[in-house]
Amino acid sequence: MAITHIIFWFLTALALVSALMVLLSKNPVYSVLWLVAVFFAISGHYILLNAQFLAIVNMIVYAGAIMVLFLFVIMLMNLDKETEPQKDIWMKIAGAVSGGCLLMMFIALVKQATEMTGKTALLKTGSIGLIENLGKALFSDYVVPFEISSVLFLSAMVGAVVIGKK
Template sequence: MQFWYFLTALTLISALMVVLSKNPIHSVLYLVFTFFCISGHYVLLNAQFLMAVNIIVYAGAIMVLFLFVIMMLDLRRNSPDSKTNLTKLAGAVVGGTVLVIFIAATRKINLGTGADNALYDSQTGMVENLGKLLYRNYLLPFELVSILFFVAMVGAVMLGKREAGERNF
């Protein structure tokens, strides 16, 4: 239980540093560390498959894309000094509202006392059970999402080819 608190503190600190860091590269590195901390939480919840997917997909692939996007942006134009006071005020109001909603939502959560250990199943987060659940109970939504991803991929390729064709002429 003490490791959970330590991991939670690390997660919160690294997530805060993502927001507070001035350098975008440092923000991305803190975000990678946050993803690793969240993967540690998945291990504590006995969800090893989610841990592996989180590390491979989020900490690996998506962070590489974030780094490429940051390298391609003109960071001098998007510096915090170029933001108007109205933009800063709107950001503070939205952030405060989200904080109030988050606090109100967490106050209504009923955390168990740990007495429900009879309902605990050690095989909950395993890949075999996840596959059975996906292909038995959620087969139609699973297939619809795969079709949606396929259509998005084809659309991205078609848009990329059209833009490349416009540049050649």
């Protein structure tokens, strides 16, 4: 068992356990912190795939900025175990059914993906995740979608300012 395999299984276990804990924690602050752990584990996977830029951007943007804002909201509203509203039983059943449908769809998709069987991920090789290649791909092959998505972000920002001014 090579060292990359050990790291891979460790990160996988960490990601799954943390993701479960996000759902199982009663306290919303704990949920957010477990979600940060999930992002860390996924960043580790990106590094194993030699996608260092993706890994670090995942950490800066998701773990470092978005989750801090989540924490902000939760702390400002002072949500806690006691004050969290309890859903009634029908809501819980409806949630379980719809979540189960989604899970079944995912499993069906994985089973259908026949061209992926017997293949393993490219560990430590491949260079598309490096910043230079990613930048070249984004600004030459995909320049139009990239710029359109930036306009989308701009409109979201303007929208936030407009709502804030009201």
